[in-house]
Amino acid sequence: MTISLFTKCLFEFIGTALLILLGDGVVASSLLKYSKGFGGGWVVITFAWGFAVMCGLIGMIKPLLGIMCLAILMGCAGNLMATFLTILGGYALLTVTGVYSGMRLSVIFTLLVCFAVARGILRYAEQASNHYIAFKLLARIRHQVFDSLRRLAPAKLDGAKKGNLISIITSDIELLEVFYAHTISPIAIAILTSGFMVWFIGRLHPAAGALAAVFYLIVGAVIPVINGKHGAENGRIYRESFGKLNTVVLDNLYGMDEILQYGQQEKRLHEMNEQTEKLEQKNKKLKMAENTQRIATDGVILIAGVLMAALCGHLTVQGAVSIDEAMVAVIAMISSFGPPAALSALSNNLQHTLASGNRVLDILEEQPLVEDVIDGNNECGGDIFCEHVSFSYESAAEERTPGKVLENFDHVFTEHKIHGILGKSGCGKSTLLKLLMRFYETSEGDIRYGKTNVDEISTTALRDNISYVTQETFLFADTIENNIKVAKEDATREEVIAAAKKAALHEFIMSLPDGYDTKLAESGESVSGGERQRIGIARAFLHDADMIFLDEPTSNIDSLNEGIILRSLDQEKANKTILLVSHRKSTMAIADDIVAM
Secondary structure (H helix, E strand, O other): OOHHHHHHHHHHHHHHHHHHHHOOHHHHHHHHHHHHHOOOHHHHHHHHHHHHHHHHHHHHHHHHHHHHHHHHHHHHHHHHHHHHHHHHHHHHHHHHOOOOOOOOHHHHHHHHHHHHHHHHHHHHHHHHHHHHHHHHHHHHHHHHHHHHHHHHOOHHHOOOOHHHHHHHHHHHHHHHHHHHHHOHHHHHHHHHHHHHHHHHHHHHOHHHHHHHHHHHHHHHHHHHHHHHHHHHHHHHHHHHHHHHHHHHHHHHHHOHHHHHHOOOHHHHHHHHHHHHHHHHHHHHHHHHHHHHHHHHHHHHHHHHHHHHHHHHHHHHHHOOOOHHHHHHHHHHHHHOOHHHHHHHHHHHHHHHHHHHHHHHHHHHHOOOOOOOOOOOEOOOOOOEEEEEEEEEHHHOOOOOOOOEEEEEEEEEEOOOOEEEEEOOOOOOHHHHHHHHOOOOOOOEEEEEEOOEEHHHEOHHHHHHOEEEEOOOOOOOOOEHHHHHHHHOOOOOHHHHHHHHHHOOOHHHHHOOOOHHHOEOOHHHOOOOHHHHHHHHHHHHHHHOOOEEEEEOOOOOOOHHHHHHHHHHHHHHOOOOEEEEEEOOOHHHHHOOEEEEO
16 A cells, blocks of 8 residues: 555545534535645545535434433443453463463453453443434434425426335335444444554553554555445445336336236346346445455454564563563454454445435435425415416426426416316326426416415415316225325215215215225225226315316216216306316316317
């Protein structure tokens, strides 16, 4: 290892400590600027990302900081006792051979028993504390992630890869247990115990203490830094590949009927195997880095022991230290590499952990495309004005096809009428409803409810005053009644039945053995597409809002049931404003006003 590389790594270690302790972006930028003077900009650039992620994750510990400090103290005490068990054994050997007479054998053996018992107790208490912190924080992080997704939705989930989100919510958060239970404490323990051992060995002779400090630094900082530099990108790609594999598996599960129907088994299996192979390749690289790190660590520890023995032998010959002090220094050096070596080994799993932590923090820190209006106008009614409305997904959602969806759209939707929005697929009908719901903001133009711009209306008031039926109605693994009551939790059975009748759903429900108490399968797989749509329409009727927006509500419904639903809508228009999107001209028969798009 060259002096230049050692200087870079030493500088990086100091930078890590400052960033974690201070959490200061100014420090990070100063370190980056100064490191380039050493030609070591790659070090800070590569790890600044990791430091930022670590600082973000460490910041979540604040409510449990007391327990974390207690765990670190117990870990330090336990590791020092483990080290001194070996040192005391050395003293016992020296006492038996007559080289050392500072302690009686009985005292040494008593201390050995006490330290061994205390080591076990402290180790258990430390691990119990760390895991308590980890699982408390994982529950808190899950809550924060779901809260963030609620804040980011619906735009975040519109076209998003669900498999990747599931990977973040499950495996990525679960992997953070490694960070909170097996990373933070070992880092602090390694620093504190190494400092104590440098002092202990340095008391015997300063040169021995300096040599110990150098090798603690190499094992606990230099090797992890070098290993981390090569593994950081692989760790990130591994987590992304894991998310892609989840997406493929989910697609195959949800599309199993179509896959079997059209004989796509081989193609889909090949695609899944391809993603698995990519994941395995990255895992092999990470495992190789882990093996290289382990060999390097063991080699450096062996060299450290040889050099310490040589140094102490030289000092003994010079008369600077006694034989017993020299032997204790060598024993102390070799037996105290546990915490630094553990820190070195962390650099492998740390790449996975930081990549997962980064994905979780990205969700927590991501800003919604459309901010909820908290203290806005609560009035939401009257005619709906669309003036020169244009919209493009290009700047709104990366996973949607870019390009203008709406351009210079003008129309007035008069209240208490049924307005039909007719047009071919892809012309922007569904997008218009999402803009009216303020799921997205217009690129150009204005939308007003009465005299109030949609951007000034309280989000809660907007959602309360509109019943919105999407093309794909999601059903929960619950009873039919509870699925309808999603629109109004405190609804009575009579209100649910009335809504179901308007949606031409009541007779179907009553034909089931358990009626309204029938439990639906996961994602509503136990009902047809038409029945799923009618449950969505029943929700809209139960919500009983002043406005109803329906996006292709009868596309999967037979003409008889469609007629019942359209008649119900026609009866509702006296007190409601209804926007009915469809590509069917027959559905527009009840419309008082038709907009062709």
